[in-house]
Amino acid sequence: MFKFEPLISQVVLAGDRLPHLVALFTIHPPVAESIRGAGSHGVVDQGIPLHQAPEVLAEMQKIVTRVNKQLAPFEQVKRFRIVDREFSIEHGEVTATMKVRRKQVLENFKADVDALYQLSASGRGGE
Numbered sequence: 001m002f003k004f005e006p007l008i009s010q011v012v013l014a015g016d017r018l019p020h021l022v023a024l025f026t027i028h029p030p031v032a033e034s035i036r037g038a039g040s041h042g043v044v045d046q047g048i049p050l051h052q053a054p055e056v057l058a059e060m061q062k063i064v065t066r067v068n069k070q071l072a073p074f075e076q077v078k079r080f081r082i083v084d085r086e087f088s089i090e091h092g093e094v095t096a097t098m099k100v101r102r103k104q105v106l107e108n109f110k111a112d113v114d115a116l117y118q119l120s121a122s123g124r125g126g127e
Contacts, residue, residue, distance in 0.1 A: 001067045007031045007059060010087050012105045013077070014113045020078040022116040024109055025060065026086045032056045051082040079116040083109060 002011045002025070009028045015021035029050060036053045050056060060082060068076040087093035092104045106113060 001070065002063070005063050005067075007035065007056075007063065010100060012087070012100060012102050012109075014106055014116075018117065020074075021076065022113060023064070023077045023080040024105065024112060025080060025082045027051060027056065027060075027082055035059050049084060051084050056082065079119060081112050081116060083112065 002008050002023070007027055008025055010026040012024045013021050014024070027050070032050050032053070036050065036055045048054075060080065064077050064080055087100055087105055089096065091108055093101055093108060095101060
């Protein structure tokens, strides 16, 4: 369901044998730029990376909330992170036919996934 959203380029879910699901997203830069530009009334802050822009994070939260409403509780994404680059062939995360290698993505972004579960365990919020 996430792949139908214009902002989302790629998504990998994690949560096997874990308390809940988390997601790693990559975004389409042109769509994210338009969201960031629209949210800041035409003033673009070049100091904040696109994947961390508050307007982009807010839009992603809206998408996650909207998709979660269509899912059973055990299928819902509880936390997410927008990663700073596309999954790539060079990093072993995508095959030559552009299929995502979930295991390799989770290995390469292990620190991000672990951080999402740490936020959950601490009871604090987070993207």
